Amino acid sequence: MISVSGLSKRYGYRLVLRDLDLRVGRGEIVALLGPNGAGKSTLLRILATLSHPTFGQVEIAGLSLPIHAASARGLLGYLGHQPLLYEDLTAEQNLHFFARLYLIPRARKRVDELLDLVGLESRRTEQARAFSRGMQQRLGIARAILHKPKILLLDEPHSGLDKSGAEMMDKLLRETAKKGNTILFATHDQHRALALAKRIEVLAGGSLVSLGRKLSVAQLSAQYDRAQRANG
């Protein structure tokens, strides 16, 4: 579903991503670990068609970017550091707006379903401005999965969520993958990465190091540190 080869991204003189290769198959959950500034968000933004690579090829479900970016966007769900909402609109107005952009049939039913799923049913008519960080994150999740995307790209999806929110997110990720959808998520939480992902990729110094899944937290932590040192 996601295929990246020879991907590099440069900001000015700084090479953020260096000759990356990555494949994520159908129904796979892959966790992306890495220190702050490693380029996890940059990689996710490139895959989400929000940024362009300096070099390299990116394919989303066989659609080459940036040529087929508009078609690929219909298959992608993305949640970044910000929930990408309009604070002056209510929770339901936000979702209805994006439902119209994505031409979602029976949008009202879908919006009701999602507000219920993320636990915002009773707050649907409140402006997003009045929401806490965690509630905005919940609404952001609803926005990202509104059009039932085949590929989910999530940048620290658990950030700001309380215990029940984090559990809802874990359940959602597992169910989404079970339906054959692909998930790539960036996180700093090694426990969660081990619990959810089939594969763990560590991004350090602009390069990826692939780690297995059957690791203990201590082993993962040691390999993570090793990958970080090796890639500078």
Next chain:
Amino acid sequence: MVNYFSALFSILRKDLAVEWRSRQLLTAMLVFSVLIILIFNFALELDARLRAEVSAGVLWATFAFAGTLGLNRSMAIEKEHSSLDGLLLAPVDRSAIYFGKTTANTVFILVVELFTLPIYAVLYNVNLFTPGFLIVIILGSWAYSAIGTLLAAMAAQARNRELLLPVLLFPVLIPVLVAAVRASTGILDGLEMVYIWPSLNIIIAYGLIMPVLGYMFFDLIVKD
């Protein structure tokens, strides 16, 4: 194509809903317009004949300055919480975003004009409600928004966007403003259309060329 127009109208509807909820943009534009008109009214102590002669100039200067506030705010709401990314993720041609924002900005300017024109007409004792004058106002407002939205999207990429927009906007806007003032003055003075058409043509040309540029380059302007 259906998807394109659906996205365009969704963005227009969203901008109107955001403004209906916040009432920030229109309030600021309206208050600012009325203040400028009052300042001109007291600063230019003109007799009735001279007042009529400067009417179009004062009006278009007012709309241009007030419009800058609106343009800045219109892109600021997209940048504040990276909401623009939400639009850019939609599976539609990104120029639909430009046309949606341009249409919304035109509506906002027209609403401001709707409230400002009667105040101006009373203060300056000029009849502004003639079909010809209103057509110039509508065409000029569209051309202004088409230019302004494109440049506001450019300025929004910069850290000092509020400062940058007027610097980018006014040099490009001068031909349209001059043409709009001339066409409006001609209509208010009751000149024959043969004298007004050259100015109208400039406004129409800008109103057509700028959207074409927006269609071609908006994607490049907003890309990371």
